Structures are given as C-alpha cells and as structure tokens.
Amino acid sequence: MNKVIANGNLVRDPEVKQAGNTKTARFSIACKRNFKDKDGNYGADFVNCVAFGKTAEFVEKYFHKGSPIIVEGRINTGSYTNKDGQKVYTTDVAVEKVEFNGKAEAAKNENPDGFLNLPDNASDELPVFG
Secondary structure: OOOEEEEEEEOOOOEEEEEOOEEEEEEEEEEEEEEEOOOOOEEEEEEEEEEEHHHHHHHHHHOOOOOEEEEEEEEEEEEEEOOOOOEEEEEEEEEEEEEEOOHHHHHHOEOOOOOEOOOOOHHHHOOOOO
C-alpha cells in the first residue's frame, strides 16, 4: 500500500499550469517535525506535492503561501536528465485529497455556537472531494 497523509503549511503559492483541459498544481508544504533538535528547535520537512484536475483547481482557488493544509495521496518517484546530462531523482506526493486545516483562520469566522460563517451561496462554490 502506498498512502501518505501530510499536515503543514504551503511554502509558496501553488504553481498552476493548464495542459489541454486538465490543470496541474505543484506546491510544497512545510511539515513540522514532532521532536526538537540539539538546540531545542523543531525542524521541518518540505514535501513536494502535485495535484491534478478538480483537486488542482481547488488548491489554486483556496490555498496560498502560508495556508495550513492537509494532503492525502501516494508517493510518486521519478527521474530525468537535466541540461548538464546529470540524472535527477524526484519524489512527490501525488495528491488525491485536500483538506483545510485553518484553525486560526476558522476561529475568526466562527459563530458563538462553533459553526463557521459562510456566505449563502457557499455550497455552490465548494466542491466535495473524497
């Protein structure tokens, strides 16, 4: 089984490209490690991700640099030869599912009953994935 779940923040805005009718979104997330280094600081792992189609459109529309995000997908490895003739190996998460993890952002939009304030037409805009 090849399954990955990663929780982190976008390092930069997603890079979105259109090829025919399909969009591709490439982005990296910084995932905080759950242990401290010798100096008492938490490190981070930087995970490269690629999403396709509707998932890429969703990422493009709702996520930007610094956004908290949860991705679910599979490890995808590959290689190519660069312009200097050297073989370069790649590892990405092929994203199959994306979720919001905006606790701080959500708190700003909460009612006292704990539900988010969404515009009346929000259900028309938010796709369902999974």
